[in-house]
Amino acid sequence: MSERTVRSACTRHCGDGCALLVDVGPEGVRSVRGNPDHPFTRGRICAKTARFAQRLASPRRVTTPLVRHGADFRPASWDEALELIARRMDALRPTPERMLHIHYHASFGLLHQAGKFLFNTLGASGFSGAICLGAGAEAIRRDFGAIRQGPLEESAQAARIVNWGRNARAQSAHLAAMLGQARENGARVLAIHPGDASYDRDHEIILRPGTDRLLAAAALKLLAARGQLSPLALDRCANAGAFLELLDRWPLDDLLEACDVPLEQARTLADWYAPANAPCPPGLLDATATHIGRGLQRYAHGGASVRFVDALAMLSGNVGRPGGGVWFLSPDPGLAAWDWTGVPPGPSRRFPIAGLARAVEAADPPVDFVWVEGMNLVTQCPESLALERMLRERFTVVVEPFLTDTARAATVVLPPALMLECEDVLRPGEHAGLLHAAKAVDPPGECLPNFEIAARLGARLADPVILPDAETVMEAALRDGKAGWTLETLRREGWLAAPVDPAPWSGGIFAHADGLYHLPDALPSYSPVDPDFPLRLLSPVRREHLLSQIPEDEQQAPPTLYLSPRAAAFDALDLSGPVLLETALGSMTVRVESLPGLHPETAVYPRGDWLSHGGCVNRLIRGRTADLGGQAAYYEERARLVNAPVA
Known part of the structure; x- marks a missing residue:
């Protein structure tokens, strides 16, 4: 087989939907690159797919029934x-x-x-429900009436970008690159999360895990007190009066205590959504873009958290505005x-x-x-x-x-x-169009x-x-x-793009039958810390590997768990001996390391390793659903660390 380059596309579990150039030699796939000619990919792919040739050629592959x-x-x-x-x-x-x-x-x-x-x-x-996006998707439907969002590139044109819990470095190489470029162009990025040093940001707010809805409510109360809620946005809501009464019933101090955020940081958040006479850098749009991560909807009240973040974007006047709006999930065009x-x-x-x-x-x-x-x-x-x-x-x-x-x-x-071993048609999630996933080699x-x-x-x-x-x-x-394209055309062109509304809801008409935006009618409170299980167990994705596709020879036993240097758990642990991570469901041996920036009630276990190699955090997580969409509430599990008993 002679050397050749095949134009294809990435069909893996990722919304970026990258156009690929696949270099093939006599021994098979040699390398996988981003196609520089594709208007979204622009030559960039994630580290996971850049090493995909190793997965194809792995000697551990099952190749016969x-x-x-x-x-x-x-x-x-x-x-x-x-x-x-x-x-x-x-x-x-x-x-x-x-x-x-x-x-x-x-x-x-x-x-x-x-x-x-x-x-x-x-x-x-x-099966019903979801392991990935169910609560957030249903929250957006309840608020807007349908899922719509502008092009990802549009958010990078905003003067202010709030990254609410989305670790772009691990989840989207293109969003990460856009955020970096936006900062170079003068935009500012605020990251809100339970603590992760890998976020690109100009400012950050570290909150108690699972309290995002309460922080959003606190910012809304501050905006209301300043008279900075958008009158036009309030007029486009079906239940604005009842929602404002709901906010009134919550003392600001109670909200801030629950999410463990100082008043000054809550004021900063309010300023990002309704800046007072802040100059807009040249070439950028005077708006606030909001990116919502997958993690904040994986709690018992995950849907409510997404709905209150939506409400903050809506009532501050940033929905339907060029550069503004909410980015969580793209619709099927x-x-x-x-x-x-x-x-x-x-x-x-x-x-x-x-x-x-x-x-x-x-x-x-x-x-x-x-x-x-x-x-x-x-x-x-x-x-x-x-x-x-x-x-x-x-x-x-x-x-x-x-x-x-x-x-x-x-x-x-x-x-x-x-x-790359079979042909298919790809529908990407982060940009509109279709791509031809060509076969490059035989399986x-x-x-x-x-x-x-x-x-x-x-x-x-x-x-x-x-x-x-x-x-x-x-x-x-x-x-x-809708486009009426042909397979012959798609194969010849490699991809076919389609226009997307850069500012959904700009006409002020939403997809509900009444044409109005629907605000949430309840604000669930926060459950106090369980003294027997004081840590909230979070299991984010890894940057290097897609979900559980970790090569067996790269899995570490015991797995590593990360705690804040300020975590009280360190006071009672002898790290020279075996440490057990315990939940109500069971226990497993872990290696404990500190990670500066984490909230002290947070325990982070990057997910994806296998039971058969001594890992798998989900062995300790009970099957519970969030409030919306049948979403698995992975982050509702509480944990503790103890030293293993001496034999």
Whole structure:
């Protein structure tokens, strides 16, 4: 094979949706680069994808179907593996709810959803809720009536940018670059978080974890007292009077004590949203842009926190204003018909993802068959040990390229082709358009694309479920989209962009039936610290690895937990001996290090490491849901540190 460069796109679990240049040699993919010609990517990609060639070529990849044999696995042919699976599914066809399909977004590709087509047609069970964006997305719908946001670049044109809990360095290489460039252009950035030195900022406010809604309410009270709430914005709200009465009932001192923020910093926050006669740097827009992170919606009242941050942006007059507004989640612009998998009858019943193992164990009729694809379920969801047991006790099929914790619990492991080993169409989250994810190399061994796995299995059933071919799916999705593009055009051009409203809601009409913005009608209080478990356990993403895709030889045992140097836990610990991280659900051994800047009630465990390597923070986190969207409330767990007993 001669040296060549393939133009493709990144379909991994990330909203940036990067256009790629893939350098291929005789041995396979040599390097992955950002395409400098793409108007959003501009040659930049994250560290995770820059090293993707190593993932493709890893000697640990599963490259042939595996069937459980005692405590281990043995290789099998596709015929044997699919026949084994098909027989089990055929036996359950009269009661399809006894099959459970778990599919998540390992890939943002169109074809990657083929399993949903198969299991929706069968009427298998599915799941409800979210592990990623559920509470925040539902909060925005309740406030604005629909999810809309301007181009990411528009926020970087604002004179003031409030980064409310989004660690851009770890989550979005392009947002991080835009924030850096915005600061160079004269914009100021305020970061609000429970403590993390990696935030790029001019100013920061470190608050008690889980109290974001109370800090936003404090800033709103200050603006109201100054007479700086926007009269026009108040007129566009359905329930402004009741909301102002709600704020009046909360003493400012109580709000600030709950979020552990000094009055002067709350005043600073109010100033960022309604500056008094502050000059606007030349070339920038006189507005405040708000970026909301994923973390603040992962508490019991996470949806309320997003709603109060929204309210602060709205009532300060920064919604519908060029450069202003809220950035959390991009809507689907409808450029392709992404719902091709939504065939009847659809899921026969749904189990909450946050407490999945307990719900499945209590199911009547029982679940006998589980299919998992697109996520490392055991590692990424709460109550990991219970999930592992639940999978082991059933006939479980896992479509997975590595022997993750989920794959190790399977009856059958099926090896998928990965990004760059199969063609797909990508819908990015942070910019409008579509990209062609071209195939650059053949998959190793017997790996097959997820689409082909679903198609082969469907055709093997006694009463077959026939999928349309991949070409037809891509053609139809593009043809039926709003833009009416063709697959031929997308393949030739590499990407197709679409315009986006730079200032959503600029007309003052919102997507609710009454055309008004809807403010929250309650402000949940803050639960006092539990003296038995005084630390709030937070598990942010890592910068170097995507979710749980950490190479096994890079996993550290025991894992590292970070505390503030001011944490009271240090006073009672002997760090020369083993330390246990304990919650109400269990305990695990950790290595403890200090991280300056953290709030003293915060314990930070970067997530993604595996049970099988002595890690997995989710083994200690109970499955609870936030107030909105069925969001898993990962950050509601309290913890403590103790020295391990001496044997």
